[in-house]
Amino acid sequence: MGRDIRYWLVKTEPEVYSIEDLAREPDQTTCWDGVRNYQARNFLRDQMRLQDRVLVYHSNARPPAVVGTAVVVREGYPDHTAWDPKSAHYDPASTPDNPRWWMVDLRLEQVFEQPLPLDELRQVPALKEMELLRKGSRLSVQPVRPEEFKTILKLASQRARTAR
DNA sequence: GCCAACGTTGGC
DNA sequence: GCCAACGTTGGC
DSSP: OOOOOOEEEEEEOTTTSOHHHHHHSGGGEEEOOOOOOHHHHHIIIIIOOTTOEEEEEEOSSSSOEEEEEEEEEEEEEEOGGGGOTTSTTOOTTOOSSSOOOEEEEEEEEEEEEEEEEHHHHTTOGGGTTOGGGSTTOOOSEEEEOHHHHHHHHHHHHHHHHHHO
C-alpha cells in the first residue's frame, strides 16, 4: 500500500523561470534547482515523493499568482548547481561528497487558463490557513493541505469557465 | 524603489 | 548561546 499523495506549493519568479518556461522544456520536465533555504531543502530532500502534486506560484510578479500545477517525477537528489562557481546559486560549502542543497524534478501538469492572483486567494475562507497567505511567509517550498489544493483547482476551473 | 519580515552570520 | 548587523524575499 502506497503512502498518501502530498501537496505542495513552489514559488518562482517568472522573470527568472516561469511556468511557460516549464511548458517549453523537453517532457515539460525540469529540475527544481536553486532552493537555498534549509526548511525548503528539508521538504525537497525528505518529504516530497513521486506523484506528489505541486502548485506553481509566480512571486515578484504583477500580480503574484498561482499559475498552474506540476507533479513530482524524481525524488530529492543533490542540487549540482551549488557546485558550479558560475551558477548564481553557487555555494562553496556544498560538495559532491557532502551536498548541502537538494532538488526534485517536476513535470508540468496544467497551466491555469486564468491565474489565481494572491489578493483573490486572500478572499477565500477555505484558504485562510494557507502558508502562502500568512503574513511574512517567505518559504519557497511549502506544504499545502489536501483541501486547500482541491479548493485552488476548483477556483481555477471556475475561473476558466467564467472567462470563456 | 521601498521596506517589513525573516533568515543567516559571526563576534563575543 | 546570544543577539546585532547584515542580506534576502517579495508584496506593494
